[in-house]
Structures are given as structure tokens and as C-alpha cells.
Amino acid sequence: MMRTLLAGASALALLGALGGTVAAQTGMLDKAVGGYTFDQAAKEGPDTKNFNNKDGKLTFAIVTHTAGNGFFDPTYVGAKVAADMIGAKLLMLGSEAPVDDIPRELEILNQIVQDPTIDGVIMTTPQAGAYDDLVKKLESKGIPVATTNSFDATIYNRSSISHTGQDSSAAGIGGEAMAKCVLDSGAKSGSILFPSTTTLGNVEVNNRVTAAFEATVKTLEAAGRLKDFQVDAGPTNIGIDVDQNNVTGSVVSLIESRGDVVGIMGNNAFVTPAIGDAVGQLKIGDKICSYGFDLGPKQLEQIKNGNLDGALGQQPFLQGFWPVMQLYLQIDRGVAAADLDTKAQLVTSSNVGNVGKRFEN
Numbered sequence: 001m002m003r004t005l006l007a008g009a010s011a012l013a014l015l016g017a018l019g020g021t022v023a024a025q026t027g028m029l030d031k032a033v034g035g036y037t038f039d040q041a042a043k044e045g046p047d048t049k050n051f052n053n054k055d056g057k058l059t060f061a062i063v064t065h066t067a068g069n070g071f072f073d074p075t076y077v078g079a080k081v082a083a084d085m086i087g088a089k090l091l092m093l094g095s096e097a098p099v100d101d102i103p104r105e106l107e108i109l110n111q112i113v114q115d116p117t118i119d120g121v122i123m124t125t126p127q128a129g130a131y132d133d134l135v136k137k138l139e140s141k142g143i144p145v146a147t148t149n150s151f152d153a154t155i156y157n158r159s160s161i162s163h164t165g166q167d168s169s170a171a172g173i174g175g176e177a178m179a180k181c182v183l184d185s186g187a188k189s190g191s192i193l194f195p196s197t198t199t200l201g202n203v204e205v206n207n208r209v210t211a212a213f214e215a216t217v218k219t220l221e222a223a224g225r226l227k228d229f230q231v232d233a234g235p236t237n238i239g240i241d242v243d244q245n246n247v248t249g250s251v252v253s254l255i256e257s258r259g260d261v262v263g264i265m266g267n268n269a270f271v272t273p274a275i276g277d278a279v280g281q282l283k284i285g286d287k288i289c290s291y292g293f294d295l296g297p298k299q300l301e302q303i304k305n306g307n308l309d310g311a312l313g314q315q316p317f318l319q320g321f322w323p324v325m326q327l328y329l330q331i332d333r334g335v336a337a338a339d340l341d342t343k344a345q346l347v348t349s350s351n352v353g354n355v356g357k358r359f360e361n
Helices: 002-025 073-086 102-112 132-140 168-185 203-222 247-258 271-282 297-305 316-333
Strands: 059-064 089-094 120-124 145-148 162-165 190-193 229-232 261-265 289-293 310-313 345-348
Touching: 059 073, 059 102, 059 316, 073 089, 073 316, 089 102, 102 120, 102 132, 120 316, 132 145, 145 316, 162 316, 168 190, 168 203, 168 261, 168 289, 168 310, 168 345, 190 247, 203 229, 203 261, 247 261, 247 271, 261 271, 271 289, 271 297, 297 310, 297 345
Parallel strands: 059 089, 059 120, 120 145, 145 162, 190 229, 190 261, 261 289, 289 310
Antiparallel strands: 310 345
């Protein structure tokens, strides 16, 4: 009892001694050390809305390489939310194709760089080296650029351009999950395949395949089971090429030709739904571990009906929202090259109900 009283007295004495300091630290701040008020500093710059086109309103364009398969829908939603927050006009553009259409994206971008009303441009960059001239033209006019989704490490002036997206190494989460699924299934042996549209030349997707392949191998090896399975990602580990003009049919043929497939994983929003369709056609949802990439409407439905065991999301809402805010901050505040890693979200039947409730996935 005496020790308790003494401890309480000591605490009170200490609080009394520090009373002034504690009180000061709990006060509200309204003025910066630099002398200005926070209210002043939080206001938009007087020239921001007349940055380039002088019409009193910022105009940003976002251009993707495939707007036709639903993956980028939440990206456009995120960009629209951000544009509305800052009072900007947003041009939502992209290839109408359901598969990567880089020539069409470049065609649109070449039109955009000639538009005198544009104040900033967001672009996906799936083909390394294809965007340098566009960036040079925009920067020569003082127009800021932000990249999103697919990453071109060698793009002109990379260190001064922000990027929002998921590192390709995140695909390893899917590869690990698939390997564990195969092990938990009780399979004694079999093939684990990574089909992909390698002829399209999307470096980001190729890197995902490699990362998923390596994670699968590592997981099986750690379990002492690698020798029991044939893990096949093609001759250079960027995928077993499938026919982009008949992707579902070619995945069906691939599974049937191997005859012992126990695991299969796609690494973009084109091949993954084809895997789910193939599994459904062959009625092997309970016999094969099927994983993929992206959380479009098709993939979500396939997870719900059991034709796809899981898929990795890229937080595509953020891939639209942050680049718009980045362009605004660059114009208004001089903040540049603030990258955002959107990480990976593994969705399976256990949590698929939480996805897409407000268009964010």
C-alpha cells in the first residue's frame, strides 16, 4: 500500500513539474515555424487553374492500353474521383480492345500531345521504349507526365516522373498460393503451368510470370516436393504462349495435351478469364488449382462459381486516383516523382464478397 502511495505521489510531482510543457504540447497549431499560417499555406496557388491552357480549369488526360476488358474501369473511377475533388476536367481515353493494344494507345497519345488544352497526361507504359518521344514533346511544352499500372524503367526522364502501380514481384504471392493449393489438394505429381500471351511483348506481364514461377518453385522446394511436379513457364520462364485470337480454346488444348495438370496461373486480365472459362468447360474446378491476375467482373464471377481459385488485385482505383493527384501536386506545389506501390490483394472464395462494393476493384 505504501509503495502504491509513493508511486502515485512521484507521478503527481512529475506531472506538476512538466505541467507547462504538457499543456503546451496539447495546444492547437495555427502557425508554422516559418511564420505563415496553415490556412494560408493550404490554399491553392492563384495561377494553378491557369497553368497551361489559361482557361481557368485544369484538364488532364488518362490513356490506357486496354479499356475493353473491364480491368481499368476502377482506374477511370479513381481518376474521376480525384479530378472532381480538385475541380479538374478529365479526358478518359484508351484502346477499345479487350487485350493489350499498344499501337492504338500510342495513336491516342500522339493526338493528345497536340491538344493545346491539356495540362497533364497520365499514361500506361507496357512497352518499354515506346513512350520516350511522347514524354519529350510534353515536357518541352511544360506539361507534366505521370505513369500508371505498367512500369517502363527506362522511360525518358524516369527519375522525375511519378509512377503508380504494382511491382511485378507481387505476382509471387499468387505463385505461392497456387503451390500451397496444390500441396493441400493431396496431388502426388503433375504439371503446373503458366500460360501467357508472350508475343504481345508486355515486359511487365512477362516479369509477373517469372516472379510467380519462381515463387511456386520455392514453395514446392521448401516443402520437399519440387521433384514431384513439372513447373512450366515456357523456355525463358515468361510463359507458355497461347493464341490471343482463341485464348480460351488454346488454354483448353494446353490442359488436355498435358493430361496431368494440377495447377495453372495466368498473369493478366486477358489470360486469367480464359483459364476460368477453360476450367468451366472441362468441369475440373475441383481437380485443379487455378489462379490469376486482376479482379475484373469476369474473374470475380469465376471465383464465386469455383472455376477460379484466386486472383491478385492491383488496387486499380489507386492507379487512377493517385496519378491525378500527383499531376495536381506537381502543378500546384512542385511535388514530383512521388511513386505509389499499390501492392497485391489476393482474393479467393473466402473474401470475394468484400470486393467491388463501391467500384474500387
